[in-house]
Amino acid sequence: MPAAVNGMKECTKCGETKDVSEYGKKKSNKDGLKYACRCCLAIDKKRWKKNNIEKVLAEKKRYREKYREVIAEQSKKRMRIRSKNALAAVYEIVNRITGKSYVGQSTSWKSRWDSHKNALSRGVHGNPSLQADYNKYGLAAFEHRVVQEYPCDTSSDVLLEHEQRVFEEYISEGKEVYNENNPSRLYAKQSRD
Numbered sequence: 001m002p003a004a005v006n007g008m009k010e011c012t013k014c015g016e017t018k019d020v021s022e023y024g025k026k027k028s029n030k031d032g033l034k035y036a037c038r039c040c041l042a043i044d045k046k047r048w049k050k051n052n053i054e055k056v057l058a059e060k061k062r063y064r065e066k067y068r069e070v071i072a073e074q075s076k077k078r079m080r081i082r083s084k085n086a087l088a089a090v091y092e093i094v095n096r097i098t099g100k101s102y103v104g105q106s107t108s109w110k111s112r113w114d115s116h117k118n119a120l121s122r123g124v125h126g127n128p129s130l131q132a133d134y135n136k137y138g139l140a141a142f143e144h145r146v147v148q149e150y151p152c153d154t155s156s157d158v159l160l161e162h163e164q165r166v167f168e169e170y171i172s173e174g175k176e177v178y179n180e181n182n183p184s185r186l187y188a189k190q191s192r193d
Contacts (some may be wrong), residue, residue, distance in 0.1 A: 002033040003099035086110065088150040090162045093178075094143045095133055102130050102178035103167045105159035107152065113144045130178040 002010040010017045013036040023033040024041070034041065049056050066069060086108035092189055093102040094117065106112035116125070117139065125131040134142070150159065170177050 004033055005128040009033060011035075011037040011040055013037070013044070086152050088152055088154040088159055090150075090159060090166055092145050092147055093130070094145060094164070095137065095141055096131065096143055097137055097141050099178070100133070100176040100178055101170060102127065103147075103163055103170065105156075105163040107154065107156065107159070109146060109149075116144075127178050127180065129180070133178075 002012070004020050007020050008017050009020055009023055009031065011022075016037070018037050020031075020033060022037045022039070023031055023040055026034045029035070036044075087110070088105075088107045090103070090105045091108035091109050091113070093104070093113075095101070104112065104116075113138075119125040120131060120134040120139070123131065123135070125130065125134070148162060167179060
């Protein structure tokens, strides 16, 4: 096996001479470095995983079963941190090309924006006209703006009231909105169901 010389070492897999920073550590080797570069070892690992998918899945399952409680507690902790740091807001999604807006509210507006983008990119957004414009213009044509931010523990009623006011203001100003329904009527219908 080639040893490192002047901060360089030849990879036994690809044959290229690379800086020693491209190699992982291995104390048992004379130069203290692995025989192949990180890139080649990553390719080998990926190939092995692909060829041994049953073993990989079985090991993941064993790990999840063995550490079920720890994993569940870590997940709960992450969710608490996320929800603690989440901010509620009334927001709008504005089509920069047409000027048309979608008005919404959420107790966690950052993740709500992500869910809007996800649904739009998959072509399954609940608002057909917003989806049609996304399909026509793409994500770059849209801007997400916070109308007003609220503390994370703000009630949905407060957010809905503000969303309603913004919606009515836009309508009275003659602005085009993607919202097909008045937010308060939509909310009343959902709460009756």
